[in-house]
Amino acid sequence: MSILATKDTHVVIQGGVAGVNAARRMAEFRYMIKQPLNVSAFVYPPDAGKTNEIVCGTELVAIPIYRTIAEATAAHPEINTSLVYIGADRAYAGAMEALDDPRIKAVSMITEGVPEKDSKLLGKHARKLGKIFNGPSSIGVVSAGECRLGVIGGAFDNLVACKLYRPGSFGVITKSGGLSNEIIWICSQFADGITTAIGIGGDAYPGTDYVSYLEMFENDPQTKAVVIVGEMGGDLEERAAEWYGAKKRRIKLLAVVSGFCQESLPKGMKFGHAGAKEGLKGEGSARAKSEALKKAGAMVPDTFGALGPAIKATHEELLKSGQIQPIPELAAADLPRLPKTVEQAKKDGEVLVAPLIRSTISDDRGDEPLYQGYPASELINAGYDIPHIIGLLWDNRLVSKQEAEIIKRIIMLSADHGPCVSGALTTVIAACAGIGLSQAVAAGMIMIGPRFGGAVTDAGRWFKYAIDNQMTVEDFLAYMKKNVGPVPGIGHRVKSLRNPDKRVKELVGYVKSLGIKTPHLDFALEVEKITAAKKDNLILNVDGTMAAVLVDIGFPVDSLNGFFILARTIGMIGHWTDQKRQGSRLIRLFDYLVNYASPKRREVPPLK
């Protein structure tokens, strides 16, 4: 047995993120006691119609979100309790809406900073309806083995440490959220644990006070003793004392009150919760409250620290009198456990997961990216450059200074070729159509293929094929003619022997000047001699030159197009930015640039 939060409690949570977090904590509790989630619905107008995903053990449960309480209770008639997790400025309206719903019997509010008038009106309204309004500023309610409302009890490990998976004999009522948890812990260590613990909130005028809950505990046979943690200010503790002293009560009452320090503080200096304020005429001091409780027959330890032993003594007395039996403790292996996430289980070395992908180039799990194991910042500090990063990420190796210089020159020579070529033109058109940078550049990229810029890989492949198979130029050309077609990397739309491509001349000249072995480049130049002799423009183009050089310095064939793509990205970004900077407007092709070869206007035949 328990009070307020029971196994029959079904909840609607009013609010957004904080409410969802509470639902997750509540789901952990329900998992601990092997029960399904008792949150039926959320009410949060901005997300109405959607669902919140709540982890319940090893599953995700979708809880619907409604616009109003009425919609929630109509769809989920089991709902009898509402938790309010909405801001102080809207909390009053939200709680009123819940109280006025005929199905809802109890409303608990966690919201802090609610105007006093609002909480007083809510308390009055609830009393008129015969319902419970708990809070504001309430951490929640927890009944061991049955139900948790809100985040009271903290993390899962703490729930287990406090034995909240099964009921004990002690009721707890506190204003403070942190102390509710502390008392739950003390009851589990010094005695047999709790039945129900309630946070009534630290405001001056909570909706429901000690007396109402003491009355409920008195009528709950499972609860044998109640611990209340009081504070200076107001008269709630005095009223509890009055209730306890009024007649013989079944439950034992233990109480501590804070605020004795006030007596020795500079006059008027007060602190703690909102409600922890001495009356203007000195009433409500910690001492007055303590005395009242003692006089009424409650056990009132002098300090908070003495509370544990007092609870222990009470528990022993209950055992001795036979009112309760000792509860056998669970063996450590039988204690409830939350399913581990894969991450945690991996960390603890408990599972083997088959990886989905394998990566051999980089790792950014640490505080900076590692390229082939080298920290990026250390590469920078050691004087390495962009071509070295290309070597590390494209070919898993640190290229030499000389190779880096070749790569750099290749990229510089290929960075842009004006606005008219397929890639740049497409990017310009996209920029003029108001398309964003990444999409416009991607559009230009799409143009790179067999006819534009995409011949580097193919050229490299076939030059490499020839060298690997020790072919003569004649054999090669014959093979290509028979099996492949035109030689990739040979031929240019406008350039020719008489009008040579200066980029090619530049690159070939530089590489040859280095005195390194360049079998592929040499072969390609031999091929050019023969093809150009046949037709003036069948020269070694820039794609073919790049390809031969890159194969010569050892880059894998499949990476070769990447050099053009990388280089040209610089140009495309330039074209997009250029159009953007000028505020270019939408463009379209002029009609006179189109040869309209479609049929002339004619009559549409009737549909058959």
Add this chain to the structure above:
Amino acid sequence: MAKVLEGPGMGLLRKWGIQTPNYVVVTSAEEFEQLSAVNDWLKQSKLVVKAHEALGSRFKLGLVKVGLDLAGAKSAVKEMLGKQIESIKIREVIVSEAIEHKEEFYASAKSTRDGVDVMVTTFGGVEVESNWDKVKKLTVEIGETPSDAALSKLAKDAGFAGETAAKMGEFLKKLFTCFENEDAQYVEINPVVLDTAGNLVALDAVTLLDGDAKFRHKDWNFPFAAEFGRAYTKNEEEVMAVDAKVKGSVKLIEIPGGNIAMLPAGGGASVYYSDAVVARGGKLANYAEYSGDPPDWAVEVLTEKVCALPGIKHIIVGGAIANFTDVKKTFSGIINAFRKAKAEGKLDGVKIWVRRGGPNELQGLAAMRALQDEGFDIHVFDRKTPLTDIVDMAMAAK
């Protein structure tokens, strides 16, 4: 509760039709000079000049001057502004019109659990204390409005007769309306006087508003004053500014002369820690508290202020078993500030005592414990050590 100074307090009474003396709040002598050139009442009436700060015993400190003419008021304004009273500098002065009167009455409204108590008596001014039994009270239930008849009966019961009774009934109605609409928690008007024209005038008022209701009062454009008879210190104001910005809360009140610095978590536990220090004969150097899972940087700011308290011997980093405040995260803020303070020599000879539980308590406590290796005099305990035992240990260690 939020205390409101006299100027804005009077402003709220006027808003709801209660007559008050004319007044101006000034921050410089030049401003008063200009005001006196355009306000006839300043030239024609006897004047009262008071320091407009949250200070107790202003009379004793010579910060209230009565029966002045304009010239006298001008020199009083000049004299008071900029005056240093302990840590507080007088920044504002209120000059109001003295109202000629014979009798002084008392009227107040106070928020209670059940609603509002409206109180009135013919024994106003200093007489009210010794005649508290003559005060008549009407309890108005929350959400209700008292009838004109009930209020006028209250006035009659309190001993007001004839026309004055009717006027006081009317006055109480305005007071109640003001109280209700302004989310007040306590308004005490003492004295209420009958001026020569026969009107009831509120001469002085204590106004406490519900600071939590500020969101629905766009015209509360005044700052709230400290309730403990002194203005907030710079450190307190800085922590309040952080508190206003973050989720959760951080709080600080400095108590000069103490040597036990407090840095506990939780609005409830923090007071038990303070109680424990006082019960063992210790002297608190401050009150502090952080709760509601505040960001680590906010706790760091609070810790910096606590470490900077003069003459401290111990720091009590106490706390109950948190529900959702992340112990590891909040402790990392504390640790950052501790390191900074240690480097600046502020923790020389200071013993630190830690006790805490809650989410990620193992990591948080381990990080604190590791400070021993950095040369901190730090003693770390977990949930198995009862809440306030670290205070006992600290007091035994000195």
